Amino acid sequence: MDELRRRVYGADHDDPAPYAEPGREYVELVGGPLDGLLVDVTGLTAQERTAGAMLITNHGQFGPGGRADYEARCGDPGRWDWAGDVP
Template identity: 65%
Template structure:
């Protein structure tokens, strides 16, 4: 993903009414692919290498379990800047 594509993305957790929901300079992001958070960017700034290998279970209102559920994302083999959806958890 080039810088222009990255800068067009919306960051996971940004308020829906935020006039600038995109990425911030100096931060590190991963692109979420497929699932309920498809296309969002996840701020991973400050996460350890171990945490980055593990991926994330992200709270979401729009997954299979609605409010209180989590969407799981894991780094893509061969392209760790993109995290693929691995399913939803309650």
């Protein structure tokens, strides 16, 4: 799939440009409620990227306002794996 036609986490459903943009750096979310979305990591250090992220989602176990925990995949800096949902 063309990365520039991939949806980016945080883009609103009515956003006129919800897709990846040239010149930006992204990681792919794998598994969980945000599977397949990209996260813009442009400007993050390598250390910050290995920390992963707790991302707000309405589609996780805890419903609106819950968070999905994504952790950097060992050996594959371009992907973050779902580690579970938290309130």
